[in-house]
Amino acid sequence: MTPTGTRPVIVEAEDVTKTFTTPDGRALPVLEGVGLTLVEGEIVALLGKSGSGKSTLLRCLAGLIAPSQGTVRYRGELLNGANPGVAMVFQSFALLPWLTVQQNVELSLQARGVPEEERADRALKAIDLIGLDGFEGAYPKELSGGMRQRVGFARALVVEPDALFMDEPFSALDVLTAENLRGELVGLWVGREAPVKAILIVTHNIEEAVLLADRILVLSSNPGRIKAELHVDLARPRDRQTAGFEELVDTVYGILTGRDEPPATPSTSERPAPTPTPVTAPLPDVSVGGMAGLLEILIARGGEDGLAEIADELTFEVDDLLPLVDAATMLGLARTIGPRIAVTDAGREFTAADILTSKQLFARYAEENAPLVRTIVTALGRTDDHTLREGFFLDLLRRGFSAEDARSQLETAIDWGRYGELYEYDRDDGRFTLETADGRN
Numbered sequence: 001m002t003p004t005g006t007r008p009v010i011v012e013a014e015d016v017t018k019t020f021t022t023p024d025g026r027a028l029p030v031l032e033g034v035g036l037t038l039v040e041g042e043i044v045a046l047l048g049k050s051g052s053g054k055s056t057l058l059r060c061l062a063g064l065i066a067p068s069q070g071t072v073r074y075r076g077e078l079l080n081g082a083n084p085g086v087a088m089v090f091q092s093f094a095l096l097p098w099l100t101v102q103q104n105v106e107l108s109l110q111a112r113g114v115p116e117e118e119r120a121d122r123a124l125k126a127i128d129l130i131g132l133d134g135f136e137g138a139y140p141k142e143l144s145g146g147m148r149q150r151v152g153f154a155r156a157l158v159v160e161p162d163a164l165f166m167d168e169p170f171s172a173l174d175v176l177t178a179e180n181l182r183g184e185l186v187g188l189w190v191g192r193e194a195p196v197k198a199i200l201i202v203t204h205n206i207e208e209a210v211l212l213a214d215r216i217l218v219l220s221s222n223p224g225r226i227k228a229e230l231h232v233d234l235a236r237p238r239d240r241q242t243a244g245f246e247e248l249v250d251t252v253y254g255i256l257t258g259r260d261e262p263p264a265t266p267s268t269s270e271r272p273a274p275t276p277t278p279v280t281a282p283l284p285d286v287s288v289g290g291m292a293g294l295l296e297i298l299i300a301r302g303g304e305d306g307l308a309e310i311a312d313e314l315t316f317e318v319d320d321l322l323p324l325v326d327a328a329t330m331l332g333l334a335r336t337i338g339p340r341i342a343v344t345d346a347g348r349e350f351t352a353a354d355i356l357t358s359k360q361l362f363a364r365y366a367e368e369n370a371p372l373v374r375t376i377v378t379a380l381g382r383t384d385d386h387t388l389r390e391g392f393f394l395d396l397l398r399r400g401f402s403a404e405d406a407r408s409q410l411e412t413a414i415d416w417g418r419y420g421e422l423y424e425y426d427r428d429d430g431r432f433t434l435e436t437a438d439g440r441n
């Protein structure tokens, strides 16, 4: 994805593919054919669902890991190791607890070979810029989360990098602190006080992307490809309550969930949608109760409403609702129409039913529409005693997920399958057993 105009290019990725090897030697494709250009004067947001490969792409661009295929260039030069023009801010702050604020900030300069006599001066300036004046001698444990992340920013900015890379920098902070810090960052950027020429931020938060970025690149999942590019022309500082802002959030939401046409041509050829499998259509990490709650809220609102409106009223962000919406639509209990969501007839029937009927309905929808649940039911039906160890499913899942994500997929399938009384799961010996109530056994 390339921006329009002729501003100097800082970082350029071409056809980047990254495949990890899992501990048991399997290939895990995470990125495929990603092209991206970061030019001077812009803030770019990389947006995608959890596991879509955003952090992996950022780390490839920062030179922290090498792509399996494709190239990354900094100012035209092929990267061969850490990108010299980039400084990073991490979600976890990544401060050294035994060093003071100033020492933590100076460490970046030391790592870049800045002479000792220059370090203190530059560190103090960066600390001042980021609003930590007076805390130079404090240790990280004495600081709040917001202040620790300010140290994270100071440590990145002190080296005056060409590009500032941020990986979910606000997601470990409480809502208010995060909003303050975002505002201050925008202030520094607009006032040209931040000594950087471009910013790349990884986020799964749509509103954060619209609030900060000039361009939003939306990554698809499994594997991650850039599926859309949006230019954000709203004046800064941006107001979440304006119609323009909400409209853009809605548009991005539609693209992220794959139900709106992207406004830009994807950088790589999109393939026709294959039949969903447990790997290509992962189960959203939500409970049956959560889904039922969303349907009830929708029905109370006349059966259909805008995602942004529902989120607003519940004082959630749209992103918080995404997994619930994904799950309800996967099962056919709701459908999305652009940025709106509507209950389907199946969803109404499920919500109105008594507990026994709702379990039976859920079982049917899950078996028909949730690939992993279907796989488990089918596999259990193929064995003589209708039982299987969890290892069988975990092994299958690990062809497409990390060990942690495979476990989380299985846990969701356990929850859904149990609710629908499709199968039982014995945690003591990790064994699935097909339920007999419906005559399967």
Ligand SMILES: Nc1ncnc2c1ncn2[C@@H]1O[C@H](COP(=O)(O)OP(=O)(O)OP(=O)(O)O)[C@@H](O)[C@H]1O
Pocket (backbone or CB within 6 Å): 020, 021, 022, 028, 030, 048, 049, 050, 051, 052, 053, 054, 055, 056, 057, 204, 401, 402, 405
């Ligand atoms: N070093 C690694 N070895 C094996 N698998 C990895 C490695 N790093 C990441 N992965 C896997 O690659 C996939 C993408 O991970 P990545 O962290 O890039 O996604 P993300 O979009 O940033 O997700 P999130 O928003 O949850 O942080 C995940 O399945 C993750 O488990």
